[in-house]
Amino acid sequence: MLEIFLKTLPFFAVIGLGYWAGRARFFTEEATAYLTKFVFYFALSAMLFRFSANLSFAEVFDSDFVITYLVATMLVYIFASLVSLLRRLPVEQVAIEAQCAVIGNVGFLGIPMLALLLGEAAIGPIMLVLAVDLIVFGSLVVILITGSRDGRVSPAILKTVGMGLVKNPMIVSISLGFAWAALALPIPRPMNEFLTILGGAATPCALFAIGASLASKSAERLEVAGWLSFCKLVLHPLAVAVMALWLLPVEPYSASVMIAAAALPVAGNVFIIAQHYGVAPARVSASILISTMVSIITVSLVIGWVAV
Numbered sequence: 001m002l003e004i005f006l007k008t009l010p011f012f013a014v015i016g017l018g019y020w021a022g023r024a025r026f027f028t029e030e031a032t033a034y035l036t037k038f039v040f041y042f043a044l045s046a047m048l049f050r051f052s053a054n055l056s057f058a059e060v061f062d063s064d065f066v067i068t069y070l071v072a073t074m075l076v077y078i079f080a081s082l083v084s085l086l087r088r089l090p091v092e093q094v095a096i097e098a099q100c101a102v103i104g105n106v107g108f109l110g111i112p113m114l115a116l117l118l119g120e121a122a123i124g125p126i127m128l129v130l131a132v133d134l135i136v137f138g139s140l141v142v143i144l145i146t147g148s149r150d151g152r153v154s155p156a157i158l159k160t161v162g163m164g165l166v167k168n169p170m171i172v173s174i175s176l177g178f179a180w181a182a183l184a185l186p187i188p189r190p191m192n193e194f195l196t197i198l199g200g201a202a203t204p205c206a207l208f209a210i211g212a213s214l215a216s217k218s219a220e221r222l223e224v225a226g227w228l229s230f231c232k233l234v235l236h237p238l239a240v241a242v243m244a245l246w247l248l249p250v251e252p253y254s255a256s257v258m259i260a261a262a263a264l265p266v267a268g269n270v271f272i273i274a275q276h277y278g279v280a281p282a283r284v285s286a287s288i289l290i291s292t293m294v295s296i297i298t299v300s301l302v303i304g305w306v307a308v
Helices: 002-023 029-053 063-086 091-102 106-118 120-150 155-167 169-182 189-200 202-214 222-247 252-262 268-277 281-306
Strands: none
Touching (some): 002 106, 002 202, 002 281, 029 106, 029 169, 029 189, 063 091, 063 120, 063 222, 063 252, 091 268, 091 281, 106 120, 106 202, 106 252, 120 155, 120 169, 120 268, 155 169, 202 281, 222 252, 222 281, 252 281
16 A cells, blocks of 8 residues: 555645645646646647547447446536535535535546556556546536526537537547557657657656646635535546445456546536535535645545555
């Protein structure tokens, strides 16, 4: 367990460095926003394209894996929603809290860290987790928020969701990569070196950006943020583990990757959605901050368990 902790520590150390830079105002919020854009649109996209272009979609896609992760995640999503409804929250706040409970930082933190700790074979399962999070739950939160405000699910909402998916660089880069692989086209050497150099920037820049963005997060509504962090760091991986290992068992290695991915802290894009729609951004901010800090321990514990 200590060995796993020491391996994860450098990742969180870079996050900590970014946090210090943000708190010291050495790295401003504007600089953090631009660094995040660089990672999101360029570095991470290059990494995902290169990974998926060297994989076969037929080999990567596993319907049992997708169903198991989707069912387990949906159960936690529903449970968190019920708790929010019992507190008499409006639907849009229910949707945001449920999103905090199940959507982890798979893109910026999960891909680089889990690929290193669990091996490059983890990349395929991680991409499936990322796809479910983005396509299913990323669409669901927008539909629930806009639908509750409009009183109905209109074609305009579906158009908004569709355009959001089409414009998401993670989805675009993965899709283009699999298309390239399907055509059985070799990646030209200059192009491969370009993608390697650009994609290599994704890990340190993404981790630094996570830390710098946390520096501007506030720790308000600690009771709720603590509950949502508990859902994300404990209930979500627990539900995935029960489902993947016993109820809807999948291949052991894939199950270990799925559980580890579910143990990641609340994703930053949940805050972007909350801020965009004006729905409890302070609550989400605190959940991201608390879950990321606590995950230094919990993620190491989970990875140490599944890696045995």
